[in-house]
Amino acid sequence: MAALAVTQTIGFGVLYYSFSVLLTPMSRDLGADASHVSLALTTSVLIAALGAPVAGRWLDARGGRVLMTAGSVLGTLALLAWSQVRTVAQLYTVFVAVGVASAMVLYEAAFAFIVARFAAPTRARALLAVTVVAGFASSIFMPLTGVLTSAYGWRQALVILAVLYGAAAIPLHALVVRRPRAGRTLPPAPDPAPAATPVPGRARGGAGERAALVRTATRQAAFWLLGAVFTLHGIGVATISVLLITYLIHLGHPPLLAASVAGLLGVLSVTGRLITTGLQRRLPAALIAAAIFALQAVAAALPLIGATTTGAIAAVVLFGLGFGVGTITKPYLLTERYGTTAYASLSGRLALPATVAKAASPAAALAVAHAAEYG
Structure with a gap:
């Protein structure tokens, strides 16, 4: 839970909240109206929404380790590409990748792992632990992005944020988000479910x-x-x-x-x-x-x-x-x-x-x- 709290906090901080801080310097550098530039973030959110059902099917069938690790790599590369955009069209293209990465690594994926891993009493505490820490993502990363932008410019600030995210999220997702060992069944959650629900509470089903x-x-x-x-x-x-x-x-x-x-x-x-x-x-x-x-x-x-x-x-x-x-x-x-x-x-x-x-x-x-x- 500590690892997921870290990756969710940094993930939301750099893939979402940093955008509002960088909007003005980006718009000025790209020579574009801020309203046009801001549509890049909307594009990212919509792509993440479209990717949520696909990511959900993968998570139920194969677990989160590969998906979340690959999403961390994609998010890191997208941040680096973001630092090099020269036109609004390039920015939109990069934010398609940011949206795909967000669907693979942020709350929906993390919650799926928590739900599969923990029984009901512990599950509530685990969800709380991750969301309480990640709730401070804006409080941490908006000022941090502002400081980095003032000191180095928005492009270099993104490079630093990309390195920070990649160094934390890639190894943590690869090492922590593990599937149960063969032959081991996770403790069933005492969750009431409709009679039509086959074997509720199991971590994985066919x-x-x-x-x-x-x-x-x-x-x-x-x-x-x-x-x-x-x-x-x-x-x-x-x-x-x-x-x-x-x-x-x-x-x-x-x-x-x-x-x-x-x-x-x-x-x-x-x-x-x-x-x-x-x-x-x-x-x-x-x-x-x-x-x-x-x-x-x-x-x-x-x-x-x-x-x-x-x-x-x-x-x-x-x-x-x-x-x-x-x-x-x-x-x-x-x-x-x-x-x-x-x-x-x-x-x-x-x-x-x-x-x-x-x-x-x-x-x-x-x-x-x-x-x-x-x-």
Whole structure:
């Protein structure tokens, strides 16, 4: 878990969060509008979404060692290629590779390994450990990228980040993400599952068993209701992440205060994950998630109370507590209902619409605001 916490933190830091820091110097160097350059990150997110179901089938069938190690190599090479781009078209091409690498190494792949490796009580703690540490990726790598860019320029900063990522992620994924030895069965998780689910809780099943489970699950309304829940939650989180600072300034707050209030989201996401995992020992996970999502809905009062500093902080705190809850609740609910045999395949099915929606939602929100003539 320590190894995965390191690789997820560095992976999110360099493959995702570094982009916002490099956007301005990249745009200036490439002679392109920032809005055009920013589409590269959207491209990466969409490619990762499209790759999630494919990666899920591989993870269920063959485990994560080869996939995550190869993804680490690809991510390192993509970062090096990113440092050498001279046109926006080249940047888009590189970010296709970044998206493929992200599908191979980030949360979906790491969670699939954790679900297969650990029984239910330990699994929740393992998911928490990884996501709590990785939750600080933006807090670590956005300032670090800024320091490197100021000292060496954005191209050299990317080379340094690529070396850092490759030196950590490639050997750790190769050595730590191991499949069970032949003849050894991992401890079964005491996960209740529908009667149609064959042998729930086993770390690995046959291809026919996994395919049958996927067919059974995807024919159930409950599976797609879960998909709708996490897609809608992802839309809210993505929209607030991108537009919160702009909106707080619109409400009359100084830019520094707006950025400081928005900065609470990272700490609150970790807090929400700790609270959720602690409560799961006493209450159903679905009930906890519903309660926290309800708190986030109360935060929709931001337009009414956000003009004051206290009101803005209160709304952001309410919303921020659920910021990372979807990340750790989805694996729990999926394994609770369907077992672990086809977890990665089912998770990949849910990740595709959710990630596409998250990628498009900030721009869609702005389009709605424009159409409504809202300032």
